[in-house]
Amino acid sequence: MTGRLAGKKCVITGGGGGIGGATGALFCAEGAEVVLLDLDEEALTRTTADIIANKLDAKLTTISANIAEEDDASRALTEAAERMSGIDVLVNNAGIRKFTHLVDATPESWQDIISVNLLGTAYCAKAAMPFLRESATGAIVNVSSVYGVIGRKNMGQYDATKAAINSMTRTLAHEEAEHGVRVNCVCPGGTLTPFHKARFAADGMDQSDIDEIQADATLMRRWAEVEEIAYPILWLASDEASFITGVILMADGGKSAK
Numbered sequence: 001m002t003g004r005l006a007g008k009k010c011v012i013t014g015g016g017g018g019i020g021g022a023t024g025a026l027f028c029a030e031g032a033e034v035v036l037l038d039l040d041e042e043a044l045t046r047t048t049a050d051i052i053a054n055k056l057d058a059k060l061t062t063i064s065a066n067i068a069e070e071d072d073a074s075r076a077l078t079e080a081a082e083r084m085s086g087i088d089v090l091v092n093n094a095g096i097r098k099f100t101h102l103v104d105a106t107p108e109s110w111q112d113i114i115s116v117n118l119l120g121t122a123y124c125a126k127a128a129m130p131f132l133r134e135s136a137t138g139a140i141v142n143v144s145s146v147y148g149v150i151g152r153k154n155m156g157q158y159d160a161t162k163a164a165i166n167s168m169t170r171t172l173a174h175e176e177a178e179h180g181v182r183v184n185c186v187c188p189g190g191t192l193t194p195f196h197k198a199r200f201a202a203d204g205m206d207q208s209d210i211d212e213i214q215a216d217a218t219l220m221r222r223w224a225e226v227e228e229i230a231y232p233i234l235w236l237a238s239d240e241a242s243f244i245t246g247v248i249l250m251a252d253g254g255k256s257a258k
C-alpha cells in the first residue's frame with residue numbers, strides 16, 4: 001500500500017537519524033510532506049540526502065532547533081506550519097540518554113534530560129497544537145520506551161522521562177479529543193541505530209556480543225530494525241487509526257510480555 005499519509009503535513013523531531021530518520025523516509029514514501037527537526041544540522045543534511053537518494057520527489061525540508069528551549073521549539077513549529085500551510089502530524093521523537101545509577105545522578109544531568117525528553121516534548125506539543133486543532137485529522141505520536149513501563153537499572157533518569165511521556169500522552173488525549181486531535185505513544189524496545197552501534201564499538205563489542213544483549217531480553221530474541229518502529233508510528237499518525245487515542249503501544253518484540 002502507498003499513499004497512507006498522502007497530503008499530510010508532518011513534523012518529526014529528532015529526525016536527523018535513527019528512528020526519526022527512518023520515520024521521515026517512510027512518511028515521505030507514503031506521500032507526506034515532511035519537516036525533519038533536529039539539533040544536529042549535519043545529521044539533518046545526511047538524512048535528507050539519504051531519503052532523497054531513494055525518493056527524488058520527496059517533499060522534505062529541515063529545521064534546526066533545540067526543543068529544550070521553549071522559544072526555539074515554538075519558532076521551529078511555527079516555521080514548519082508556515083512552510084507547509086499547516087501541521088497534521090507531530091512525531092515527538094527527539095530524546096537523549098544518561099547512563100548512571102540514580103544515586104549518582106546530579107542535578108545538572110536531571111535538568112539536562114528532563115529539558116529535552118520531557119519539556120521538549122511538551123513544548124513541541126504546545127507549539128504544534130493550534131495547527132493540529134485546525135487540521136481535520138490532527139495527530140501526535142510520542143516516542144517513549146518500553147522502559148517507561150518496565151524496570152531495569154542504570155538508566156533511571158531516562159526511564160523516568162519516558163514514563164512521564166506515557167502519562168502526558170494520556171492527559172493530552174483527554175484534553176485534545178474535543179478539539180479533534182488524537183494523541184498516542186509508541187514504546188520501542190531495543191532498536192539498533194547508529195548511536196548504539198557506535199557505543200558498542202567503542203566498548204569493543206562485536207556483532208555477536210550485540211546480538212547476545214537481546215537474545216534473552218525479548219521474546220523475539222533480537223533487536224528491532226528502525227523501520228519496525230517507523231511502521232507503528234506511521235499507523236498511529238494515519239487515518240487508519242482514526243478511532244485510536246490515548247494508546248501506549250508496545251513495539252518491543254514482546255519484552256514487556258516476559
Ligand SMILES: NC(=O)c1ccc[n+]([C@@H]2O[C@H](COP(=O)([O-])OP(=O)(O)OC[C@H]3O[C@@H](n4cnc5c(N)ncnc54)[C@H](O)[C@@H]3O)[C@@H](O)[C@H]2O)c1
Pocket residue numbers: 013014015016017018019020037038039040043065066067068093094095096116120143144145146187188189190191192193194195
Ligand atoms: N534506539 C532504541 O533502542 C530506542 C529504544 C526505545 C526508545 N527509543 C527512543 O526513540 C527515539 C529515537 O531514538 P534513536 O535511537 O533513533 O536516537 P538517536 O540518538 O539516534 O536520535 C535522537 C535524535 O534526537 C536529536 N536531539 C537530541 N536532543 C535534541 C534537542 N534538544 N533538540 C532537537 N533534537 C534533539 C539528536 O540530535 C538525534 O538526531 C528517542 O526518543 C529514544 O529515546 C529508542
